[in-house]
Amino acid sequence: MIKLFKVKEKQKELAETAAGEPPVKKQTAGHLRLIRDISELNLPKRCxxxxxxxxxxxxxxEVTICPDEGYYEHGAFVFSFQASPLYPHEPPKVKCKTKVYHPNIDLEGNVCLNILREDWKPVLNVNTIIYGLYHLFTEPNHEDPLNYEAAAVxxxxxxxxxxNVRRAVSGDLVDGTWYPSAYCPYTDEE
Structure with missing residues (x-):
């Protein structure tokens, strides 16, 4: 009986391909949940x-965060999100694509945010992660660092x-590391 369903499914796929239509992809529960989470996003200002x-x-x-307060005010930081089909049972992989002088983000873009590791729960969502990332820029945490030098400073x-943050955001050398300019494209009038 199971083989019969697979054969019918394959025949339907072949018929759609022959008709010039792309085959219909099955959506995983993680994909559906992510669609819902993204449709319900309530992004912080300038994200x-x-x-x-x-x-x-x-x-x-990708999510771009442009903090409007704190050390990183006027900076623009791009994060890449990659969710697996197991989302929300496992968190998405998040990397910072912008080289940044930050105690909780290393030079390879790894992010130290507890809800992306041990504190992740399926009730959390993309909106929670974005607000957590935004909070890292308004309140950097020197007690749980990935960049130990920045945390010590x-x-x-x-x-x-x-x-050091101002120099890094403007595109300068800080402690022997060059940072490309990361100014936010938004103005204060927006």
Whole structure:
């Protein structure tokens, strides 16, 4: 009986292909949940989402965060999200594509955010992650670092940390590492 369903399914797929229509892809529960989560997004001010592979690939998207306060004010930081079919039972993989001087983001783009690791629960969603990332820019945490040098500077000399962030965002050398300019394209009038 099971083979019969597979044969009928294959025949339907072949018929659609012959008719010039693309085969219908089955959507996983994770895909459906992600579509719902994205449709219900309530992004912080000056945050945007885009789908580099087109709207059909909701499992991969990018979020740009432009904080309007704190050390990183006027910066623009792009994060890549890659969700698996097991979403929401496992968190999406999130990487920072913008090289940033930050205690909780290393130079390879790995992000130290507890809800992306041990504190993830299926009731959380993409909106929660985006607000968590936004919070990292308004309140960087030197107590749980990935970039130990930046964390030490934040802890021991906040004024120097602020100066280092400004230099990094403007596209300069900080502690022997060059950072490309990461200014936000939005103006304060928006």
């Amino acid at each position: 945007t989402i885009k789908f580099p592979n087109g709207q059909d690939d909701v499992m991969h998207f 934040l802890r021991e000399n906040p004024k120097l940390f602020e100066s």
